[in-house]
Amino acid sequence: MIAVAEESQLSQRPAQPDSIVASLDGINKNYGDIRALRGVDFGVHAGEVVALLGPNGAGKTTAVKLLLGLMQPNSGRVRVFGGDPTNPENRMRTGAMLQVGKVPETLRVREHIDLFSTYYEHPMPLAEVLAATGLEKLSDRKFGDLSGGQRQRVLFALAICGDPDLLFLDEPTVGLDVEARRLLWDEIRRMVDRGKTVLLTTHYLQEADALADRVAVINQGEIIAQGTPAEIKAKTSGKRIRCITSLSVASVRQIAGVSDVKEDREALEIHAVEAEPVVRELLARDARLSGLEITSAGLEEAFLALTQDSARNGINRTEFTESRHPRPKETQ
Amino acid sequence: MSTATLALSTARIERSPSHTATIYLKEIKYEFLKNLRLRMYTASVLSFPLMFYVLFGLVLNAHQMIGGTSVPTYLIGTYGPFGVMGASLFGTAAGLASDRGLGWLQVKRASPMPPFAYFVAKIVTSMIFSGFVVLALFALGVLFGGVRMPVLLAVRALGTLVIGSLPFSAMGLALGYFAGPNSAPPMINLIYLPMSFCSGLWVPIMFLPKVVQQIAHALPPYHLSQLALGIVGGGQHEPSATHWEVLAAFTMICLGVARIGFQRDQEKMYG
Numbered sequence: 001m002i003a004v005a006e007e008s009q010l011s012q013r014p015a016q017p018d019s020i021v022a023s024l025d026g027i028n029k030n031y032g033d034i035r036a037l038r039g040v041d042f043g044v045h046a047g048e049v050v051a052l053l054g055p056n057g058a059g060k061t062t063a064v065k066l067l068l069g070l071m072q073p074n075s076g077r078v079r080v081f082g083g084d085p086t087n088p089e090n091r092m093r094t095g096a097m098l099q100v101g102k103v104p105e106t107l108r109v110r111e112h113i114d115l116f117s118t119y120y121e122h123p124m125p126l127a128e129v130l131a132a133t134g135l136e137k138l139s140d141r142k143f144g145d146l147s148g149g150q151r152q153r154v155l156f157a158l159a160i161c162g163d164p165d166l167l168f169l170d171e172p173t174v175g176l177d178v179e180a181r182r183l184l185w186d187e188i189r190r191m192v193d194r195g196k197t198v199l200l201t202t203h204y205l206q207e208a209d210a211l212a213d214r215v216a217v218i219n220q221g222e223i224i225a226q227g228t229p230a231e232i233k234a235k236t237s238g239k240r241i242r243c244i245t246s247l248s249v250a251s252v253r254q255i256a257g258v259s260d261v262k263e264d265r266e267a268l269e270i271h272a273v274e275a276e277p278v279v280r281e282l283l284a285r286d287a288r289l290s291g292l293e294i295t296s297a298g299l300e301e302a303f304l305a306l307t308q309d310s311a312r313n314g315i316n317r318t319e320f321t322e323s324r325h326p327r328p329k330e331t332q
Numbered sequence: 333m334s335t336a337t338l339a340l341s342t343a344r345i346e347r348s349p350s351h352t353a354t355i356y357l358k359e360i361k362y363e364f365l366k367n368l369r370l371r372m373y374t375a376s377v378l379s380f381p382l383m384f385y386v387l388f389g390l391v392l393n394a395h396q397m398i399g400g401t402s403v404p405t406y407l408i409g410t411y412g413p414f415g416v417m418g419a420s421l422f423g424t425a426a427g428l429a430s431d432r433g434l435g436w437l438q439v440k441r442a443s444p445m446p447p448f449a450y451f452v453a454k455i456v457t458s459m460i461f462s463g464f465v466v467l468a469l470f471a472l473g474v475l476f477g478g479v480r481m482p483v484l485l486a487v488r489a490l491g492t493l494v495i496g497s498l499p500f501s502a503m504g505l506a507l508g509y510f511a512g513p514n515s516a517p518p519m520i521n522l523i524y525l526p527m528s529f530c531s532g533l534w535v536p537i538m539f540l541p542k543v544v545q546q547i548a549h550a551l552p553p554y555h556l557s558q559l560a561l562g563i564v565g566g567g568q569h570e571p572s573a574t575h576w577e578v579l580a581a582f583t584m585i586c587l588g589v590a591r592i593g594f595q596r597d598q599e600k601m602y603g
């Protein structure tokens with residue numbers, strides 16, 4: 001695990017141990033009997049964008065709240081800027097976007113921003129915050145009159161208005177439509193261009209792929225893989241072939257290069273390292289094969305495979321990350 | 333096990349006094365604006381005492397007397413505390429329960445906001461709205477009820493009632509820490525309305541059954557209204573020091589309970 005993380009750092013930028021701005025070290029966090037985080041080691045380096053990727057309930061929000069000092073771990077060490085996350089000095093240098101059920105609805109956009117800006121020593125000018133978040137025209141609107149996407153942008157504005165060095169974004173684009181999501185991505189990228197360090201959590205795999213230098217996949221409280229988006233994808237490289245055929249699952253499984261076959265409604269879904277030889281063989285065996293589709297295994301596939309593997313095998317993380325890499329996928 | 337437990341209480345941010353003052357003032361300003369624009373708050377909580385006053389003090393009994401005091405004057409001393417209590421309980425408990433339960437307080441806590449500013453804003457805002465209700469009662473009484481008294485007495489009554497908002501803000505904070513975001517408003521009403529009745533805020537205390545009159549002595553609104561009535565005329569002639577002591581003790585108890593809630597929240601999040 002650590003090996004993978006460091007490798008990716010080396011390939012991206014020189015890794016300096018002192019450049020870690022936020023870290024979780026051997027973190028265990030329980031809610032009663034539920035083990036929300038189990039032995040999590042995780043660090044964010046200055047200037048990078050890290051995505052914590054995982055399904056709902058994986059422990060992403062818990063990790064963010066620990067890093068914000070809103071919770072304490074049962075064991076392990078949380079460090080932000082080399083100190084305690086609850087240190088008010090650190091709060092001056094961090095901005096946070098959390099999932100909120102209800103924000104005071106009768107205050108206007110500019111009023112919310114004005115109040116939060118006041119908390120900081122050197123806030124961005126209001127006009128700049130509004131421009132950076134595309135809220136200029138909405139600044140006089142009351143929060144309650146905004147759409148979901150606009151509300152997320154206000155919460156984002158509150159996170160950045162203090163011009164913090166480190167941004168925690170918990171599911172920044174959850175519930176947004178495609179266009180609103182892209183707008184927010186652009187805004188996050190702009191913050192990165194200004195030299196900010198960003199930790200974002202997401203269960204949108206595409207989002208991690210689009211924004212992050214490094215991705216940590218988290219499932220059931222454990223980090224099961226870390227690396228660049230490319231590395232994560234490489235872990236389950238390959239293509240997905242879908243077709244309607246009279247061939248049996250068992251016989252398709254015999255074809256060289258096929259790693260997995262599933263029946264999906266009327267069609268077969270075949271995973272293969274390379275598509276072309278498998279397709280050639282399929283067409284040779286079944287001349288009436290139809291509905292052929294080939295897609296590359298995106299981060300989504302990688303993610304599913306990774307989480308399924310860890311769930312199926314109950315493997316420990318070290319073994320997983322060290323031996324998983326070139327291992328051919330077993331059929332299910 | 334965890335290394336970072338109590339840093340919160342020790343570490344502080346070095347801010348200039350003027351910056352700190354600005355934060356507190358803005359926190360109060362926006363808390364005030366937030367509530368002012370909340371129909372639920374202004375239209376119901378603040379206007380109920382005024383409506384009652386108009387109906388029972390100006391329309392129905394305007395020319396009657398209670399003890400040597402005209403009804404419109406007397407009722408300022410009862411609907412005043414009634415309005416103060418509503419403004420303060422709803423101004424603190426409802427917002428706190430919602431902010432706590434629905435995540436907004438966490439966003440604020442993750443920011444460098446001085447934690448105390450949040451509570452001070454709620455308390456001061458409740459005092460401001462309490463003052464508005466009392467002023468409105470006086471205005472109605474003077475304009476339509478023939479209420480006449482030296483300005484100094486009116487100012488004393490106003491000051492007393494505004495300070496009298498504190499016990500109920502403290503009670504609201506305590507409630508806000510133990511009520512859920514949705515259960516807070518009904519819970520407040522469940523306490524607010526019976527307590528007001530039993531304290532003689534709706535029907536003058538001497539017209540209530542003896543048992544209720546006994547109970548009233550244990551209720552903070554009774555003591556606040558007796559302080560106000562003692563100024564405008566028509567009080568029970570008990571020593572006002574006793575009333576202040578009861579209110580002060582009640583405030584301390586409520587703040588103690590609120591503190592337990594605050595710590596329970598911290599531990600839930602920090603433990």
